[in-house]
Amino acid sequence: MSDMTVTRDLFDQVMVPNYAPSKVIPVRGQGARIWDQADNEYIDFAGGIAVNCLGHCHPALVSALKEQSEKLWHLSNVWTNEPALRLAKKMVDATFAEQVFFCNSGGEANEAAFKLARRYAIDHFGPEKTQIIAFKQGFHGRTFFTVTVGGQEAYSDGFGPKPGDIEHVPYNDLAALKAVMSDRTCAVVMEPLQGEGGIISPDADFVKAVRELCDQHNALLVFDEVQTGVGRTGALFAYMEMGVTPDILTSAKALGGGFPIGAMLTTAEIAASLKVGTHGSTYGGNPLACAVAEAAFDTVNTPEVLAGVTERETWYREGLAAINAKYDCFSEVRGKGLLLGCVLNEQFKGRARDFLMAAMDEQLMVLVAGANVVRFAPSLVITKEEVAEGLARFERAVARVVNG
Numbered sequence: 021m022s023d024m025t026v027t028r029d030l031f032d033q034v035m036v037p038n039y040a041p042s043k044v045i046p047v048r049g050q051g052a053r054i055w056d057q058a059d060n061e062y063i064d065f066a067g068g069i070a071v072n073c074l075g076h077c078h079p080a081l082v083s084a085l086k087e088q089s090e091k092l093w094h095l096s097n098v099w100t101n102e103p104a105l106r107l108a109k110k111m112v113d114a115t116f117a118e119q120v121f122f123c124n125s126g127g128e129a130n131e132a133a134f135k136l137a138r139r140y141a142i143d144h145f146g147p148e149k150t151q152i153i154a155f156k157q158g159f160h161g162r163t164f165f166t167v168t169v170g171g172q173e174a175y176s177d178g179f180g181p182k183p184g185d186i187e188h189v190p191y192n193d194l195a196a197l198k199a200v201m202s203d204r205t206c207a208v209v210m211e212p213l214q215g216e217g218g219i220i221s222p223d224a225d226f227v228k229a230v231r232e233l234c235d236q237h238n239a240l241l242v243f244d245e246v247q248t249g250v251g252r253t254g255a256l257f258a259y260m261e262m263g264v265t266p267d268i269l270t271s272a273k274a275l276g277g278g279f280p281i282g283a284m285l286t287t288a289e290i291a292a293s294l295k296v297g298t299h300g301s302t303y304g305g306n307p308l309a310c311a312v313a314e315a316a317f318d319t320v321n322t323p324e325v326l327a328g329v330t331e332r333e334t335w336y337r338e339g340l341a342a343i344n345a346k347y348d349c350f351s352e353v354r355g356k357g358l359l360l361g362c363v364l365n366e367q368f369k370g371r372a373r374d375f376l377m378a379a380m381d382e383q384l385m386v387l388v389a390g391a392n393v394v395r396f397a398p399s400l401v402i403t404k405e406e407v408a409e410g411l412a413r414f415e416r417a418v419a420r421v422v423n424g
């Protein structure tokens with residue numbers, strides 16, 4: 021099979037048409053650089069959608085993967101394993117949490133979080149307490165429960181009856197939240213910085229006020245840190261710089277540095293509602309994923325790497341400001357750490373994809389977050405040279421769009 025010739029056309033034949041990938045097929049990567057089948061070199065500002073937190077083929081991750089691959093890959097949860105226990109202990113030591121559930125993706129981590137929140141509320145306050153409140157434009161995954169909690173109906177419509185008792189209110193709108201919240205609310209679910217929804221930060225007092233409302237109504241506060249967690253914003257988790265502690269936190273994406281893994285973190289008191297048999301995952305917490313994630317976690321959770329994120333944010337902000345001074349296409353650059361969004365101004369409204377396509381033509385990988393935001397989520401250890409070269413390519417891409 022390895023001598024089969026593979027082209028992009030094959031995608032349209034043999035893959036379900038739910039994605040529309042670029043014409044380019046990458047074949048290898050190193051740091052923040054990627055090479056395609058024809059050996060063209062790209063700078064990666066996308067990071068596999070905020071996943072490759074240490075770039076491609078980081079030596080610590082390669083070594084953890086190789087080492088574990090010769091020991092033990094998978095057992096199931098009938099047995100526990102050393103990498104899972106070590107990773108859980110490290111995550112617990114580094115956060116508010118006391119216990120961890122491992123799974124394979126962000127969607128699964130949120131599915132576990134929402135099921136736990138429901139179960140906990142029913143256990144402690146009775147069967148009526150099932151309402152989940154989430155935010156418009158929020159994104160929590162693609163399982164039917166998580167996509168329904170997500171705040172874009174376009175993603176959850178068309179699949180028949182949805183899981184019920186889920187309300188959506190605008191992000192940063194405390195009055196709207198107050199209006200729907202009651203003692204029937206079992207959880208408020210939020211991203212501490214909306215990623216897919218357009219790189220939208222919460223107002224300073226908003227998160228604290230949400231925490232207070234949750235306390236008043238005995239509702240759990242669930243932070244979806246699938247995109248913001250593991251160093252992305254310059255803190256290990258974004259909540260750590262917000263003066264607010266959630267009851268349940270979910271992590272994935274950067275957690276495995278590119279190897280699929282997800283985690284749900286919570287207190288022992290809340291976790292007690294997931295008694296034996298109430299939830300599970302065949303692969304969740306497998307030794308291979310946990311060994312890689314442990315290496316990623318150890319590498320990211322250091323003062324140097326975390327401070328380096330904030331330093332790199334400055335490189336981006338300065339470079340983007342200079343580009344914008346020349347071409348005047350962004351109304352603002354927003355976000356935190358290495359989760360940044362260039363918001364297109366009135367003149368370029370709705371054209372984020374054009375910037376992405378122009379960037380590919382200049383051999384630069386970027387992301388969008390909705391139709392109006394060009395998003396960057398690069399490696400947390402991207403070098404100054406890689407940032408400079410990528411921004412030079414981005415400037416050429418911007419020029420292409422602006423000059424038609």
Ligand SMILES: *Cc1c(COP(=O)(O)O)cnc(C)c1O
Nearest residue numbers: 125126127159160161215246247
């Ligand atoms: C990506 C993302 C998810 C979904 O993660 P998957 O691994 O794709 O299931 C959930 N929440 C947020 C905030 C995300 O950015």
